[in-house]
Amino acid sequence: MLDVTVIEDAEAAAVSLDPIRARLLAELAAGPASAAMLAGKVGLPRQKVNYHLKALERHGLVELAGERRKGNVTERLMRATAASYVISPLALASVQPDPDRFRDQLSARWLLALGARLVRDVGSLITGATKAQKRLATYALDGEVRFASAADRAAFIQELTAGVSALIRKYDAPDAEGGRDHRIVVAVHPTVKPDAAQGRATEPQTTEPQTAEPQAAEIRAPEPEAAEPRAVEAPAAELTD
Numbered sequence: 001m002l003d004v005t006v007i008e009d010a011e012a013a014a015v016s017l018d019p020i021r022a023r024l025l026a027e028l029a030a031g032p033a034s035a036a037m038l039a040g041k042v043g044l045p046r047q048k049v050n051y052h053l054k055a056l057e058r059h060g061l062v063e064l065a066g067e068r069r070k071g072n073v074t075e076r077l078m079r080a081t082a083a084s085y086v087i088s089p090l091a092l093a094s095v096q097p098d099p100d101r102f103r104d105q106l107s108a109r110w111l112l113a114l115g116a117r118l119v120r121d122v123g124s125l126i127t128g129a130t131k132a133q134k135r136l137a138t139y140a141l142d143g144e145v146r147f148a149s150a151a152d153r154a155a156f157i158q159e160l161t162a163g164v165s166a167l168i169r170k171y172d173a174p175d176a177e178g179g180r181d182h183r184i185v186v187a188v189h190p191t192v193k194p195d196a197a198q199g200r201a202t203e204p205q206t207t208e209p210q211t212a213e214p215q216a217a218e219i220r221a222p223e224p225e226a227a228e229p230r231a232v233e234a235p236a237a238e239l240t241d
Contacts, residue, residue: 032066033077062079
């Protein structure tokens, strides 16, 4: 079972969003189960559960884990193909966010569009690398920082932009034969409280006026493709207070 997988097909996304099927996916992520075992947990007849399981199986969201005899019946034990799922913007290809449509570094909606593109591109890279049986070189830095004031936040962003821009100028080799383009996305946003992350309402957060407008620092990447074999994955780093 994969830790997380990206759903790119619109029909598969629709199947996964059905409340009953989403509940079945959650149950099967915890371990293999038959339709009869699931029926009692979700409060549906076994035949109805079987119907939903077949729909999930057609779209690769669940798979056969094994079979067992129970009396005169052979039960199919199903399991989820991943512990969790993310729906790619490709599932809504005609209306997916396009961060190139407008560029505003101080816009939360532009940040959201960048995040959607990140899900889309990394999902496509994972799919391509899996099919090619190659490793995928990725790196992520995740941290948290508390700013004493809006002015400190603006100063941090200015220094961050200057530092990343300097690194890009140092290592960017647009004419290097055999080189490979990589995309860089650095985001700073208020931390989401745990209740909000679970979809529950929290008190609204105020937004202080920005006092600085940093310049963009970005390397554009080509269309997603599988990574080279033997790619080294850098360890993740964290910011600390």
